[in-house]
Amino acid sequence: MEAGSLFALLVAAGLYMLVYLVLRARSGVAGTWLELQGGVVVLKTRRLNRLVEDVGKKYKRLMGLVGDLGVVTGIALGAYGVFFLHDNLFKLLTASPGASPVSPLVPGVTVGLNELAYFLLAVAVTLIPHELSHAFQAAAEGVRIKSMGVFLAFLVPGGFAEIDEDELDSKPLRSKLRVLAAGSFANIATFLLLVALFYLVLFTPLAPRPNGVLVSGVIQGSPAFQRLQPGDVIVAVNGTPTPTLEGFSKVMERSAPGRLIKLTVMRGSVLVNYSLVLAQHPESPGRGFIGVKIDQSYSNEWLYRAFWWMLVVTSSVAIINMLPIVPLDGGKLLSYLLQAVAPGRASKVAVWACSAYMLIVLLASMATSAGVFGLAPLTP
Incomplete structure (x- = not known):
């Protein structure tokens, strides 16, 4: 972890603990706009309840059609999530190509300080449609909205619509x-939008270009x-433009140890020239070596x-939320389906067994991923 990220994490953790202790010391906290629930700091409001309920009831028929489509989509997302976790865990354990990292998004750990603003934007773009959609659909089905809000659980942000x-x-199963x-x-619809x-932006002057x-990174x-x-x-x-990684690699392939090269470097908004004597490449004798770790740079990289980040967070939440794990929505959905087919203790045992199994698969994926890719x- 970078020193800046570590410092930011410690400061954030300190502020979190300060809020936690202040709320814990207060009496009669429950019922206020700022609450402490276990170790979670909760900010909630009831001011949107009336608006949400009015909109949900007004467009009840439309919400019904959207809701049915959402059920089919949700089940498909859950099924894909189950398949992906098993397939990816197998690839991680067998060191097969194509394995993807599975990691929680924790500011200061897996979200660097330089990416924090983009991450928070992605969280907002994910949480607002997600929770509003729950609330509008609940109102359309005649379910009372208690409150809406956001929470911070050990530096991990989240949101909720309390119904x-x-x-x-x-209510009926449907x-x-x-x-x-x-x-x-709502999340997968946001993802597609x-x-x-993004593809529309590619045809504008704002499009990121190499x-x-x-x-x-620089090797000591x-x-x-x-x-x-x-x-x-x-x-x-040496005066040859290198806008892409491919172009840079081709130039370096023609280099040799001991040769003097001139690098033109953009540092901030200033062009700087450096002359370096190349060393021998540790993996390719006869080839010159600068000693840097490189990535592709883009214009308008912020965009x-x-x-x-928005695409990663929205798609991840859409899938993970529908996994058959209680208390995720996917776990609750499975519970209602099994209760409708086989009411009683058997369905409850099946739901908890499925939840425990999938939680083990998820945690195993995270642990194995950390071992393979690190934290x-x-x-991007």
């Missing part, structure tokens, strides 16, 4: 499923050490990063 669970339990699937359906917007080779003792630094963008080698902050 009357007793009223939901008394209504229950509509309400539970509404959040993930973002994909469409504009150089980003230096993401290499020719680049104490010359280049993370964040630099190499835009030319690319914003879209990347380095995620980057």
Whole structure:
């Protein structure tokens, strides 16, 4: 973890504990706009209840059609999530190609300080449609809305739409499923909208374009050490423009140890020239070596990063939320389905057994992923 990210994490943890202790010391906290529930700080409001209920009831028929589509979509998302976790865990355990990292998004740990603003934007774009969709669908099905809000659980943000669970339990199965699937359906709809917007942006001047080779790290003792630094963008080698990784690699393939090269580097908004004597490449004798870790740099990279985080978070929440794990919506949906088919203790045991099994698979995926990929902050 970078020093800046570690410092930010410690500061955030300190502020979190301060709020926690203040709320714990207060008497009669329950019922206020700011609450402490276990170790979770909760910010909630009832001011939106009337508006949400009016809209839900006014468009009840439309919400019914959307709700049915949401149920089908939600079940498909849950099934895909189960398949993906098993398939990916197998790839991780067998070191097969194509394995993907499975990691919780924790600010300061897997979300670096430089990505925090994009992450928070993605959280907002994910939570607002998710919780509003739950609330609108509940109102359309005649279920009372108690409150809506956000929470912070050990630095991990989240949101909620608090509905009357007793009223939901008394509704027909179809209504229950509509309400539970509404959040993930809103997320996958948001995901598809973002994909469409991103492709539209590609045809505008704002489209991110390759504009150089980003230096993401410098190897100690290499020719680049104490010359280049993370964040630099190499835009030319010996006067030859290198806007892409491929172009940069082709230039370096023609280099040799001991040769003097000139790098044109963009540092912030300033162009800087460096002359370096190449070392021998540790993995390819006869080839020159600068000693940097590189990534592709883009113009308008902020836009690319914003879209990347929004797409990752919205799609991840849509799928994970529909996994058959109680208390996720997917677990509750499975519970209602099994109770309708086989009421009684057997269905409850089946739900908890399924939840325990899938939770083990999820945790095993995270642990194995951490061993394979580490817990380095995620980057686009």
